[in-house]
Amino acid sequence: MGEREADRSVSQTVRAQLALRDLILSGGLRPGERISELQAVETTGVSRTPVRMALVRLEEEGLLEAIPSGGFMVKAFSERDILDSIELRGTLEGLAARFAAERGVSARDLEPLRECLNELDGLVRQDPISVEAFSSYVALNARFHTLLTELSRSPPLIRQIDRASALPFASPSGFVMAQSALPEARQILLIAQDHHRIVVDAIENREGARAEAIMREHARLAARNLRLALRNRTHLDLLPALALIRSAAD
Protein backbone atom coordinates (compact mmCIF):
# COMPACT_ATOMS: atom_id res chain seq x y z
CA MET A 1 0.00 0.00 0.00
CA GLY A 2 1.35 3.30 1.31
CA GLU A 3 2.75 4.02 -2.12
CA ARG A 4 1.29 7.47 -1.82
CA GLU A 5 0.27 8.99 1.51
CA ALA A 6 -2.97 10.29 0.01
CA ASP A 7 -5.31 12.66 1.80
CA ARG A 8 -7.27 10.74 4.38
CA SER A 9 -10.10 13.27 4.43
CA VAL A 10 -11.51 12.23 1.05
CA SER A 11 -12.96 8.80 0.47
CA GLN A 12 -11.23 6.26 -1.71
CA THR A 13 -14.22 6.38 -4.03
CA VAL A 14 -13.87 10.10 -4.66
CA ARG A 15 -10.13 9.79 -5.10
CA ALA A 16 -10.60 7.02 -7.66
CA GLN A 17 -13.26 9.06 -9.46
CA LEU A 18 -10.99 12.09 -9.71
CA ALA A 19 -7.99 10.06 -10.83
CA LEU A 20 -9.95 8.20 -13.49
CA ARG A 21 -11.61 11.36 -14.76
CA ASP A 22 -8.23 13.04 -15.12
CA LEU A 23 -6.89 9.99 -16.90
CA ILE A 24 -9.77 9.98 -19.37
CA LEU A 25 -9.72 13.73 -20.00
CA SER A 26 -5.98 13.80 -20.43
CA GLY A 27 -6.32 11.23 -23.19
CA GLY A 28 -4.68 8.38 -21.30
CA LEU A 29 -7.54 6.18 -22.49
CA ARG A 30 -8.76 6.31 -26.08
CA PRO A 31 -12.48 6.68 -26.83
CA GLY A 32 -14.08 3.27 -27.18
CA GLU A 33 -11.32 1.65 -25.20
CA ARG A 34 -12.42 -0.74 -22.48
CA ILE A 35 -11.42 0.29 -19.01
CA SER A 36 -10.46 -2.71 -16.91
CA GLU A 37 -11.19 -2.69 -13.20
CA LEU A 38 -7.89 -4.30 -12.30
CA GLN A 39 -6.01 -1.83 -14.44
CA ALA A 40 -7.91 0.98 -12.72
CA VAL A 41 -7.00 -0.53 -9.35
CA GLU A 42 -3.33 -0.38 -10.31
CA THR A 43 -3.40 3.19 -11.57
CA THR A 44 -5.48 4.59 -8.72
CA GLY A 45 -4.06 2.50 -5.90
CA VAL A 46 -7.46 1.86 -4.32
CA SER A 47 -9.37 -1.39 -4.09
CA ARG A 48 -11.90 -2.77 -6.53
CA THR A 49 -15.00 -1.79 -4.59
CA PRO A 50 -14.43 1.98 -4.62
CA VAL A 51 -13.14 1.69 -8.18
CA ARG A 52 -16.41 0.13 -9.22
CA MET A 53 -18.37 2.88 -7.48
CA ALA A 54 -16.28 5.45 -9.28
CA LEU A 55 -16.92 3.75 -12.61
CA VAL A 56 -20.67 3.76 -12.01
CA ARG A 57 -20.58 7.47 -11.15
CA LEU A 58 -18.49 8.28 -14.21
CA GLU A 59 -20.99 6.42 -16.32
CA GLU A 60 -23.84 8.47 -14.90
CA GLU A 61 -21.68 11.51 -15.48
CA GLY A 62 -21.51 10.63 -19.15
CA LEU A 63 -17.78 9.97 -19.53
CA LEU A 64 -18.15 6.20 -19.63
CA GLU A 65 -20.52 3.85 -21.36
CA ALA A 66 -21.61 0.46 -20.09
CA ILE A 67 -20.64 -2.51 -22.25
CA PRO A 68 -23.58 -4.92 -22.62
CA SER A 69 -21.44 -7.92 -21.75
CA GLY A 70 -20.13 -6.13 -18.67
CA GLY A 71 -17.67 -3.46 -17.71
CA PHE A 72 -17.25 0.05 -19.09
CA MET A 73 -15.59 1.80 -22.00
CA VAL A 74 -14.60 5.41 -22.61
CA LYS A 75 -17.41 7.18 -24.38
CA ALA A 76 -16.79 8.63 -27.82
CA PHE A 77 -18.43 11.85 -28.96
CA SER A 78 -19.03 13.24 -32.40
CA GLU A 79 -18.59 16.89 -33.25
CA ARG A 80 -22.35 17.16 -33.53
CA ASP A 81 -22.69 15.77 -29.99
CA ILE A 82 -20.49 18.54 -28.68
CA LEU A 83 -22.31 21.30 -30.53
CA ASP A 84 -25.63 19.93 -29.28
CA SER A 85 -24.34 19.84 -25.71
CA ILE A 86 -23.45 23.50 -25.92
CA GLU A 87 -26.88 24.43 -27.24
CA LEU A 88 -28.47 22.23 -24.60
CA ARG A 89 -26.60 23.98 -21.85
CA GLY A 90 -27.56 27.37 -23.28
CA THR A 91 -31.21 26.39 -23.29
CA LEU A 92 -31.03 25.28 -19.68
CA GLU A 93 -29.22 28.43 -18.60
CA GLY A 94 -31.78 30.45 -20.53
CA LEU A 95 -34.51 28.86 -18.44
CA ALA A 96 -32.53 29.64 -15.31
CA ALA A 97 -32.24 33.29 -16.33
CA ARG A 98 -35.96 33.45 -17.01
CA PHE A 99 -36.78 31.90 -13.63
CA ALA A 100 -34.51 34.42 -11.95
CA ALA A 101 -36.19 37.30 -13.76
CA GLU A 102 -39.76 36.09 -13.22
CA ARG A 103 -39.30 35.07 -9.64
CA GLY A 104 -37.74 38.38 -8.80
CA VAL A 105 -34.36 38.78 -7.21
CA SER A 106 -33.22 41.59 -4.98
CA ALA A 107 -30.42 43.96 -5.92
CA ARG A 108 -28.57 42.30 -3.06
CA ASP A 109 -28.66 38.98 -4.90
CA LEU A 110 -27.33 40.52 -8.11
CA GLU A 111 -24.34 42.06 -6.42
CA PRO A 112 -22.02 39.03 -6.74
CA LEU A 113 -22.92 38.87 -10.42
CA ARG A 114 -22.00 42.51 -10.99
CA GLU A 115 -18.79 42.06 -9.05
CA CYS A 116 -17.87 39.12 -11.27
CA LEU A 117 -18.77 41.22 -14.29
CA ASN A 118 -16.46 44.04 -13.25
CA GLU A 119 -13.54 41.71 -12.73
CA LEU A 120 -14.15 40.23 -16.16
CA ASP A 121 -14.22 43.72 -17.63
CA GLY A 122 -10.79 44.41 -16.20
CA LEU A 123 -9.40 41.31 -17.89
CA VAL A 124 -11.05 41.84 -21.24
CA ARG A 125 -9.80 45.42 -21.40
CA GLN A 126 -6.25 44.11 -21.94
CA ASP A 127 -5.02 44.07 -25.54
CA PRO A 128 -3.47 41.68 -26.26
CA ILE A 129 -4.69 39.37 -23.53
CA SER A 130 -2.01 37.45 -21.67
CA VAL A 131 -2.13 33.73 -21.10
CA GLU A 132 -2.51 34.18 -17.35
CA ALA A 133 -5.38 36.58 -17.92
CA PHE A 134 -7.05 33.88 -19.98
CA SER A 135 -6.94 31.37 -17.13
CA SER A 136 -8.44 33.96 -14.85
CA TYR A 137 -11.09 34.67 -17.44
CA VAL A 138 -12.01 30.99 -17.66
CA ALA A 139 -12.39 30.73 -13.89
CA LEU A 140 -14.37 33.95 -13.60
CA ASN A 141 -16.59 33.07 -16.50
CA ALA A 142 -17.39 29.70 -14.93
CA ARG A 143 -18.18 31.50 -11.69
CA PHE A 144 -20.53 33.88 -13.46
CA HIS A 145 -22.47 31.03 -15.03
CA THR A 146 -22.68 29.20 -11.72
CA LEU A 147 -23.98 32.28 -9.94
CA LEU A 148 -26.54 32.88 -12.66
CA THR A 149 -27.71 29.27 -12.46
CA GLU A 150 -28.14 29.48 -8.71
CA LEU A 151 -30.12 32.68 -9.08
CA SER A 152 -32.97 30.59 -10.49
CA ARG A 153 -33.47 29.17 -6.98
CA SER A 154 -34.74 25.99 -8.58
CA PRO A 155 -32.99 22.89 -7.24
CA PRO A 156 -34.20 20.61 -10.06
CA LEU A 157 -32.95 23.02 -12.70
CA ILE A 158 -29.65 23.64 -10.95
CA ARG A 159 -29.12 19.92 -10.68
CA GLN A 160 -29.86 19.41 -14.34
CA ILE A 161 -27.50 22.19 -15.41
CA ASP A 162 -24.76 20.72 -13.26
CA ARG A 163 -25.16 17.40 -15.00
CA ALA A 164 -25.24 19.03 -18.42
CA SER A 165 -21.99 20.78 -17.54
CA ALA A 166 -20.28 17.59 -16.46
CA LEU A 167 -19.11 16.97 -19.99
CA PRO A 168 -16.21 19.39 -20.06
CA PHE A 169 -16.69 20.57 -23.62
CA ALA A 170 -20.17 21.74 -22.68
CA SER A 171 -18.79 24.13 -20.11
CA PRO A 172 -18.02 27.79 -20.80
CA SER A 173 -14.38 27.19 -19.92
CA GLY A 174 -14.18 24.98 -22.94
CA PHE A 175 -15.69 27.64 -25.16
CA VAL A 176 -13.37 30.30 -23.98
CA MET A 177 -10.26 28.25 -24.47
CA ALA A 178 -11.36 27.30 -27.93
CA GLN A 179 -12.25 30.89 -28.67
CA SER A 180 -8.82 32.02 -27.56
CA ALA A 181 -7.43 30.19 -30.56
CA LEU A 182 -9.23 32.45 -32.99
CA PRO A 183 -7.70 35.64 -34.33
CA GLU A 184 -10.81 37.56 -33.33
CA ALA A 185 -10.54 36.22 -29.80
CA ARG A 186 -10.70 39.59 -28.14
CA GLN A 187 -13.71 40.68 -30.18
CA ILE A 188 -15.53 37.51 -29.19
CA LEU A 189 -14.79 38.05 -25.53
CA LEU A 190 -16.20 41.56 -25.78
CA ILE A 191 -19.42 40.24 -27.27
CA ALA A 192 -19.68 37.62 -24.55
CA GLN A 193 -19.26 40.37 -21.98
CA ASP A 194 -22.10 42.27 -23.63
CA HIS A 195 -24.27 39.19 -23.25
CA HIS A 196 -23.37 38.88 -19.60
CA ARG A 197 -24.23 42.50 -18.94
CA ILE A 198 -27.52 42.33 -20.80
CA VAL A 199 -28.71 39.24 -18.98
CA VAL A 200 -28.05 40.82 -15.60
CA ASP A 201 -29.92 43.93 -16.68
CA ALA A 202 -32.81 41.89 -17.98
CA ILE A 203 -33.08 39.96 -14.74
CA GLU A 204 -33.04 43.16 -12.73
CA ASN A 205 -35.82 44.61 -14.91
CA ARG A 206 -37.89 41.43 -14.67
CA GLU A 207 -37.64 40.83 -18.43
CA GLY A 208 -37.78 37.05 -18.38
CA ALA A 209 -38.10 36.44 -22.10
CA ARG A 210 -35.19 38.76 -22.87
CA ALA A 211 -32.97 37.16 -20.26
CA GLU A 212 -33.72 33.74 -21.70
CA ALA A 213 -33.15 34.80 -25.30
CA ILE A 214 -29.78 36.36 -24.56
CA MET A 215 -28.46 33.24 -22.83
CA ARG A 216 -29.45 31.10 -25.78
CA GLU A 217 -27.77 33.53 -28.14
CA HIS A 218 -24.73 33.37 -25.89
CA ALA A 219 -24.57 29.61 -26.38
CA ARG A 220 -25.10 29.86 -30.12
CA LEU A 221 -22.14 32.23 -30.35
CA ALA A 222 -20.03 29.77 -28.41
CA ALA A 223 -21.08 26.90 -30.64
CA ARG A 224 -20.31 28.89 -33.77
CA ASN A 225 -16.85 29.78 -32.52
CA LEU A 226 -16.04 26.27 -31.46
CA ARG A 227 -17.07 25.05 -34.89
CA LEU A 228 -14.73 27.60 -36.43
CA ALA A 229 -11.88 26.56 -34.17
CA LEU A 230 -12.42 22.93 -35.09
CA ARG A 231 -12.38 23.81 -38.79
CA ASN A 232 -9.18 25.83 -38.47
CA ARG A 233 -7.63 23.22 -36.20
CA THR A 234 -6.03 25.99 -34.20
CA HIS A 235 -4.90 25.60 -30.63
CA LEU A 236 -7.23 22.68 -30.15
CA ASP A 237 -4.90 21.29 -27.51
CA LEU A 238 -6.25 24.01 -25.26
CA LEU A 239 -9.59 22.27 -25.14
CA PRO A 240 -9.20 19.68 -22.40
CA ALA A 241 -11.70 17.07 -23.43
CA LEU A 242 -10.83 16.89 -27.07
CA ALA A 243 -9.46 13.42 -26.44
CA LEU A 244 -13.06 12.25 -26.31
CA ILE A 245 -13.92 13.31 -29.83
CA ARG A 246 -14.27 10.42 -32.17
CA SER A 247 -12.37 11.26 -35.31
CA ALA A 248 -14.13 10.95 -38.63
CA ALA A 249 -11.82 8.06 -39.53
CA ASP A 250 -13.36 5.72 -36.94
Next chain:
Amino acid sequence: MGEREADRSVSQTVRAQLALRDLILSGGLRPGERISELQAVETTGVSRTPVRMALVRLEEEGLLEAIPSGGFMVKAFSERDILDSIELRGTLEGLAARFAAERGVSARDLEPLRECLNELDGLVRQDPISVEAFSSYVALNARFHTLLTELSRSPPLIRQIDRASALPFASPSGFVMAQSALPEARQILLIAQDHHRIVVDAIENREGARAEAIMREHARLAARNLRLALRNRTHLDLLPALALIRSAAD
Protein backbone atom coordinates in the same frame (compact mmCIF):
# COMPACT_ATOMS: atom_id res chain seq x y z
CA MET B 1 -30.90 -17.95 0.04
CA GLY B 2 -33.33 -19.18 -2.61
CA GLU B 3 -36.14 -17.35 -0.85
CA ARG B 4 -37.34 -16.22 -4.22
CA GLU B 5 -36.30 -17.94 -7.44
CA ALA B 6 -35.78 -14.58 -9.11
CA ASP B 7 -35.05 -14.16 -12.80
CA ARG B 8 -31.46 -15.10 -13.43
CA SER B 9 -31.25 -13.02 -16.59
CA VAL B 10 -31.17 -9.67 -14.80
CA SER B 11 -28.30 -8.69 -12.55
CA GLN B 12 -28.72 -8.43 -8.81
CA THR B 13 -27.90 -4.75 -9.07
CA VAL B 14 -30.77 -4.05 -11.44
CA ARG B 15 -33.13 -6.16 -9.36
CA ALA B 16 -32.20 -4.23 -6.24
CA GLN B 17 -32.60 -0.93 -8.07
CA LEU B 18 -36.08 -1.81 -9.29
CA ALA B 19 -37.18 -3.13 -5.91
CA LEU B 20 -35.92 -0.07 -4.04
CA ARG B 21 -37.44 2.33 -6.55
CA ASP B 22 -40.80 0.65 -6.21
CA LEU B 23 -40.48 0.77 -2.46
CA ILE B 24 -39.73 4.49 -2.48
CA LEU B 25 -42.41 5.39 -5.00
CA SER B 26 -45.05 3.35 -3.25
CA GLY B 27 -44.41 5.34 -0.11
CA GLY B 28 -42.78 2.53 1.86
CA LEU B 29 -40.09 4.99 2.88
CA ARG B 30 -40.96 8.51 3.99
CA PRO B 31 -39.15 11.50 2.47
CA GLY B 32 -36.11 12.39 4.56
CA GLU B 33 -35.98 8.92 6.04
CA ARG B 34 -32.59 7.28 6.10
CA ILE B 35 -32.33 4.11 4.06
CA SER B 36 -30.10 1.56 5.74
CA GLU B 37 -28.07 -0.78 3.60
CA LEU B 38 -28.74 -3.79 5.80
CA GLN B 39 -32.44 -3.05 5.75
CA ALA B 40 -32.26 -2.81 1.97
CA VAL B 41 -30.42 -6.13 1.89
CA GLU B 42 -33.28 -7.72 3.81
CA THR B 43 -36.05 -6.31 1.67
CA THR B 44 -34.36 -6.97 -1.67
CA GLY B 45 -32.71 -10.28 -0.83
CA VAL B 46 -29.45 -9.39 -2.57
CA SER B 47 -26.08 -8.72 -1.02
CA ARG B 48 -24.65 -5.42 0.14
CA THR B 49 -22.44 -4.80 -2.89
CA PRO B 50 -25.21 -4.68 -5.52
CA VAL B 51 -27.42 -2.84 -3.03
CA ARG B 52 -24.78 -0.14 -2.75
CA MET B 53 -24.53 0.10 -6.52
CA ALA B 54 -28.30 0.45 -6.72
CA LEU B 55 -28.27 3.18 -4.08
CA VAL B 56 -25.63 5.13 -6.00
CA ARG B 57 -27.67 4.87 -9.19
CA LEU B 58 -30.85 5.94 -7.42
CA GLU B 59 -29.00 8.93 -6.06
CA GLU B 60 -27.88 9.91 -9.56
CA GLU B 61 -31.44 9.33 -10.66
CA GLY B 62 -32.60 11.91 -8.14
CA LEU B 63 -34.70 9.73 -5.84
CA LEU B 64 -32.11 9.58 -3.08
CA GLU B 65 -29.86 12.14 -1.47
CA ALA B 66 -26.43 11.47 0.03
CA ILE B 67 -26.12 12.14 3.75
CA PRO B 68 -22.89 14.03 4.52
CA SER B 69 -21.97 11.65 7.30
CA GLY B 70 -22.55 8.70 5.01
CA GLY B 71 -25.41 6.71 3.55
CA PHE B 72 -28.52 7.88 1.74
CA MET B 73 -31.95 9.26 2.52
CA VAL B 74 -35.15 9.49 0.49
CA LYS B 75 -35.26 12.86 -1.20
CA ALA B 76 -38.07 15.25 -0.39
CA PHE B 77 -39.58 17.53 -3.01
CA SER B 78 -41.58 20.71 -2.67
CA GLU B 79 -44.56 21.51 -4.84
CA ARG B 80 -42.44 24.15 -6.53
CA ASP B 81 -39.81 21.50 -7.36
CA ILE B 82 -42.41 19.43 -9.14
CA LEU B 83 -43.80 22.33 -11.13
CA ASP B 84 -40.27 23.33 -12.12
CA SER B 85 -39.49 19.79 -13.21
CA ILE B 86 -42.47 19.81 -15.52
CA GLU B 87 -41.44 23.11 -17.10
CA LEU B 88 -37.88 21.84 -17.36
CA ARG B 89 -39.00 18.77 -19.23
CA GLY B 90 -41.16 20.88 -21.52
CA THR B 91 -38.20 23.09 -22.34
CA LEU B 92 -36.04 20.08 -23.15
CA GLU B 93 -38.75 18.50 -25.29
CA GLY B 94 -39.22 21.83 -27.01
CA LEU B 95 -35.56 21.78 -27.97
CA ALA B 96 -35.96 18.22 -29.22
CA ALA B 97 -38.90 19.25 -31.40
CA ARG B 98 -36.91 22.14 -32.81
CA PHE B 99 -33.95 19.91 -33.58
CA ALA B 100 -36.26 17.49 -35.34
CA ALA B 101 -37.79 20.29 -37.41
CA GLU B 102 -34.51 22.01 -38.28
CA ARG B 103 -32.61 18.84 -39.01
CA GLY B 104 -35.33 17.62 -41.28
CA VAL B 105 -37.09 14.30 -40.88
CA SER B 106 -38.60 12.21 -43.61
CA ALA B 107 -42.32 11.43 -43.77
CA ARG B 108 -41.22 7.89 -43.07
CA ASP B 109 -39.85 8.95 -39.68
CA LEU B 110 -43.05 10.72 -38.75
CA GLU B 111 -45.24 7.73 -39.45
CA PRO B 112 -44.93 6.13 -35.98
CA LEU B 113 -45.85 9.50 -34.47
CA ARG B 114 -49.00 9.80 -36.59
CA GLU B 115 -49.92 6.21 -35.80
CA CYS B 116 -49.62 6.98 -32.10
CA LEU B 117 -51.68 10.11 -32.63
CA ASN B 118 -54.50 8.19 -34.29
CA GLU B 119 -54.66 5.66 -31.50
CA LEU B 120 -54.82 8.49 -28.99
CA ASP B 121 -57.63 10.08 -30.99
CA GLY B 122 -59.64 6.92 -30.72
CA LEU B 123 -59.30 6.94 -26.95
CA VAL B 124 -60.04 10.62 -26.47
CA ARG B 125 -63.17 10.39 -28.58
CA GLN B 126 -64.86 8.42 -25.79
CA ASP B 127 -67.18 10.36 -23.52
CA PRO B 128 -66.98 9.67 -20.66
CA ILE B 129 -63.55 8.06 -20.72
CA SER B 130 -63.27 4.72 -18.99
CA VAL B 131 -60.59 3.90 -16.47
CA GLU B 132 -59.00 1.32 -18.77
CA ALA B 133 -58.91 3.86 -21.57
CA PHE B 134 -57.03 6.16 -19.24
CA SER B 135 -54.29 3.62 -18.63
CA SER B 136 -53.97 3.12 -22.36
CA TYR B 137 -53.85 6.87 -22.80
CA VAL B 138 -51.03 7.18 -20.29
CA ALA B 139 -48.97 4.51 -22.05
CA LEU B 140 -49.61 5.93 -25.50
CA ASN B 141 -48.88 9.45 -24.39
CA ALA B 142 -45.56 8.36 -22.92
CA ARG B 143 -44.79 6.59 -26.19
CA PHE B 144 -45.55 9.71 -28.18
CA HIS B 145 -43.18 11.80 -26.07
CA THR B 146 -40.45 9.18 -26.36
CA LEU B 147 -40.79 9.02 -30.14
CA LEU B 148 -40.72 12.80 -30.38
CA THR B 149 -37.59 12.94 -28.23
CA GLU B 150 -35.81 10.37 -30.38
CA LEU B 151 -36.74 12.31 -33.50
CA SER B 152 -34.19 14.93 -32.44
CA ARG B 153 -31.47 12.38 -33.24
CA SER B 154 -29.32 14.04 -30.61
CA PRO B 155 -27.89 11.53 -28.12
CA PRO B 156 -26.89 14.18 -25.57
CA LEU B 157 -30.36 15.70 -25.60
CA ILE B 158 -32.11 12.34 -25.48
CA ARG B 159 -29.97 11.35 -22.54
CA GLN B 160 -30.78 14.57 -20.70
CA ILE B 161 -34.50 14.20 -21.31
CA ASP B 162 -34.38 10.64 -20.02
CA ARG B 163 -32.78 11.84 -16.83
CA ALA B 164 -35.25 14.70 -16.48
CA SER B 165 -38.06 12.17 -16.83
CA ALA B 166 -36.65 9.89 -14.18
CA LEU B 167 -38.53 11.77 -11.51
CA PRO B 168 -41.95 10.24 -12.05
CA PHE B 169 -43.93 13.40 -11.46
CA ALA B 170 -42.05 15.04 -14.31
CA SER B 171 -43.35 12.50 -16.78
CA PRO B 172 -46.46 12.99 -18.90
CA SER B 173 -48.03 9.94 -17.30
CA GLY B 174 -48.09 11.88 -14.11
CA PHE B 175 -49.78 14.84 -15.74
CA VAL B 176 -52.43 12.77 -17.35
CA MET B 177 -53.34 10.92 -14.21
CA ALA B 178 -53.53 14.13 -12.32
CA GLN B 179 -55.54 15.69 -15.07
CA SER B 180 -58.01 12.85 -14.94
CA ALA B 181 -59.01 14.05 -11.51
CA LEU B 182 -60.34 17.31 -12.86
CA PRO B 183 -63.92 17.76 -13.99
CA GLU B 184 -62.71 19.21 -17.27
CA ALA B 185 -60.53 16.15 -17.83
CA ARG B 186 -61.82 15.40 -21.29
CA GLN B 187 -61.47 19.00 -22.41
CA ILE B 188 -57.85 19.00 -21.26
CA LEU B 189 -57.11 15.80 -23.11
CA LEU B 190 -58.51 17.32 -26.28
CA ILE B 191 -56.26 20.34 -25.93
CA ALA B 192 -53.26 18.10 -25.34
CA GLN B 193 -54.14 16.21 -28.49
CA ASP B 194 -54.24 19.49 -30.39
CA HIS B 195 -50.73 20.20 -29.15
CA HIS B 196 -49.55 16.81 -30.28
CA ARG B 197 -50.99 17.28 -33.74
CA ILE B 198 -49.59 20.78 -34.12
CA VAL B 199 -46.07 19.76 -33.15
CA VAL B 200 -46.03 16.95 -35.70
CA ASP B 201 -47.28 19.33 -38.36
CA ALA B 202 -44.68 21.92 -37.42
CA ILE B 203 -41.90 19.38 -37.62
CA GLU B 204 -43.08 18.21 -41.02
CA ASN B 205 -43.16 21.80 -42.28
CA ARG B 206 -39.72 22.54 -40.85
CA GLU B 207 -41.13 25.19 -38.49
CA GLY B 208 -38.63 24.79 -35.67
CA ALA B 209 -39.63 27.77 -33.57
CA ARG B 210 -43.31 26.79 -33.72
CA ALA B 211 -42.58 23.20 -32.78
CA GLU B 212 -40.57 24.36 -29.81
CA ALA B 213 -43.16 26.87 -28.64
CA ILE B 214 -45.99 24.37 -28.72
CA MET B 215 -44.10 21.83 -26.60
CA ARG B 216 -43.39 24.45 -23.98
CA GLU B 217 -47.03 25.47 -23.98
CA HIS B 218 -47.90 21.79 -23.62
CA ALA B 219 -45.84 21.62 -20.46
CA ARG B 220 -47.27 24.84 -19.07
CA LEU B 221 -50.76 23.43 -19.49
CA ALA B 222 -49.72 20.29 -17.65
CA ALA B 223 -48.18 22.31 -14.83
CA ARG B 224 -51.31 24.43 -14.49
CA ASN B 225 -53.52 21.39 -14.31
CA LEU B 226 -51.36 19.63 -11.80
CA ARG B 227 -51.41 22.76 -9.65
CA LEU B 228 -55.21 22.76 -9.84
CA ALA B 229 -55.38 19.10 -8.93
CA LEU B 230 -53.13 19.69 -5.94
CA ARG B 231 -55.33 22.58 -4.81
CA ASN B 232 -58.53 20.58 -5.12
CA ARG B 233 -56.85 17.54 -3.55
CA THR B 234 -58.77 15.31 -5.94
CA HIS B 235 -57.66 11.84 -6.88
CA LEU B 236 -54.12 12.60 -5.85
CA ASP B 237 -53.62 8.93 -5.08
CA LEU B 238 -53.51 8.44 -8.81
CA LEU B 239 -50.21 10.28 -8.98
CA PRO B 240 -47.61 7.63 -8.20
CA ALA B 241 -44.80 9.69 -6.77
CA LEU B 242 -46.84 11.88 -4.49
CA ALA B 243 -45.25 10.11 -1.58
CA LEU B 244 -42.13 12.14 -2.28
CA ILE B 245 -43.77 15.51 -1.77
CA ARG B 246 -42.73 17.17 1.43
CA SER B 247 -45.85 18.45 3.12
CA ALA B 248 -45.98 22.08 4.18
CA ALA B 249 -45.98 20.98 7.81
CA ASP B 250 -42.41 19.69 7.68
Next chain:
DNA sequence: CTAAGCAATATTGTATACAGATAGTATCCA
Protein backbone atom coordinates in the same frame (compact mmCIF):
# COMPACT_ATOMS: atom_id res chain seq x y z
C1' DC C 1 -6.27 -22.44 -45.84
C1' DT C 2 -10.39 -21.48 -43.40
C1' DA C 3 -13.81 -22.23 -40.12
C1' DA C 4 -15.61 -24.16 -36.05
C1' DG C 5 -15.25 -25.91 -31.55
C1' DC C 6 -12.95 -26.31 -27.26
C1' DA C 7 -10.08 -25.08 -23.60
C1' DA C 8 -7.54 -21.77 -20.91
C1' DT C 9 -7.33 -17.30 -19.19
C1' DA C 10 -8.82 -13.06 -17.77
C1' DT C 11 -12.51 -10.10 -16.17
C1' DT C 12 -16.68 -8.97 -14.20
C1' DG C 13 -20.48 -9.80 -10.70
C1' DT C 14 -21.41 -11.09 -6.02
C1' DA C 15 -20.77 -12.12 -1.26
C1' DT C 16 -18.73 -11.47 3.08
C1' DA C 17 -15.37 -10.17 6.52
C1' DC C 18 -13.09 -6.39 8.87
C1' DA C 19 -12.06 -1.75 10.36
C1' DG C 20 -13.23 2.92 11.22
C1' DA C 21 -16.65 6.22 12.33
C1' DT C 22 -20.94 7.91 14.12
C1' DA C 23 -24.88 8.26 16.80
C1' DG C 24 -27.46 7.02 20.69
C1' DT C 25 -27.73 5.94 25.53
C1' DA C 26 -26.76 5.55 30.08
C1' DT C 27 -24.29 6.93 33.96
C1' DC C 28 -21.93 10.03 36.81
C1' DC C 29 -20.77 14.45 38.48
C1' DA C 30 -21.90 19.18 39.38
Next chain:
DNA sequence: TGGATACTATCTGTATACAATATTGCTTAG
Protein backbone atom coordinates in the same frame (compact mmCIF):
# COMPACT_ATOMS: atom_id res chain seq x y z
C1' DT D 1 -32.12 17.97 37.68
C1' DG D 2 -29.31 18.99 33.85
C1' DG D 3 -25.28 18.48 31.28
C1' DA D 4 -21.25 16.20 29.86
C1' DT D 5 -18.63 12.22 29.04
C1' DA D 6 -17.73 7.57 28.10
C1' DC D 7 -19.25 3.39 26.27
C1' DT D 8 -21.78 0.48 23.21
C1' DA D 9 -24.06 -0.83 19.25
C1' DT D 10 -24.98 -0.08 14.59
C1' DC D 11 -23.78 1.55 10.24
C1' DT D 12 -20.94 2.71 6.41
C1' DG D 13 -16.46 2.36 3.78
C1' DT D 14 -13.08 -0.78 2.16
C1' DA D 15 -10.76 -4.96 0.97
C1' DT D 16 -10.62 -9.50 -0.66
C1' DA D 17 -12.14 -14.11 -1.79
C1' DC D 18 -15.11 -16.81 -4.79
C1' DA D 19 -18.06 -17.97 -8.66
C1' DA D 20 -19.85 -17.34 -13.18
C1' DT D 21 -19.26 -15.60 -17.62
C1' DA D 22 -17.06 -13.78 -21.66
C1' DT D 23 -13.10 -13.57 -24.67
C1' DT D 24 -9.20 -15.15 -26.88
C1' DG D 25 -6.11 -18.28 -28.82
C1' DC D 26 -5.21 -22.84 -30.34
C1' DT D 27 -6.17 -27.09 -32.38
C1' DT D 28 -8.46 -29.96 -35.50
C1' DA D 29 -11.37 -31.16 -39.21
C1' DG D 30 -13.23 -30.17 -43.67
